[in-house]
Amino acid sequence: MKVVFLQTVKKVAQKGVVKEVADGYARNFLIPHGLAKPATAEALQELKAEAERRKREAEEDLARVERIADSLDGYELEITVKISPAGTFYGGLAVKRISEELKKRGFSIAPEQISFKTDGPIKEPGAYEAVINFDHGLEAEIKIMVEGKEETL
Structure with a gap:
């Protein structure tokens, strides 16, 4: 099952990563504990939007720091x-x-x-x-x- 990790899980995946994991591991551990959610089209779209937002914020922060410097x-x-x-x-x-x-x-x-x-x-x-x-x-x-x-x- 493909999942989107909501938190970093040691030795498995970092937050925001889409990864294929065993069905039982996803259904019985990752999803119930809020560590991941199924990689639906909607979840992947949210992940893409979040990545774009972070990139835009990083660019704005860089511009602000450059002005101050x-x-x-x-x-x-x-x-x-x-x-x-x-x-x-x-x-x-x-x-x-x-x-x-x-x-x-x-x-x-x-x-x-x-x-x-x-x-x-x-x-x-x-x-x-x-x-x-x-x-x-x-x-x-x-x-x-x-x-x-x-x-x-």
């Missing part, structure tokens, strides 16, 4: 940070702060997507570069201009 590529982010009298930051400027600053400017970027081209957090004023990694293997490079502002008591 293009708008961020080469972006210059200016940040002012309080510094000690020695000229270093209290702590360091980590990817979380970069993410927050980008969010203030209208970009929703998770800290996990950001990586500095230098090792570790930024600890003193200057110009730095970071890479933002997106889905679909896309990335954007941004420049981070960090200015120090001495803390006054």
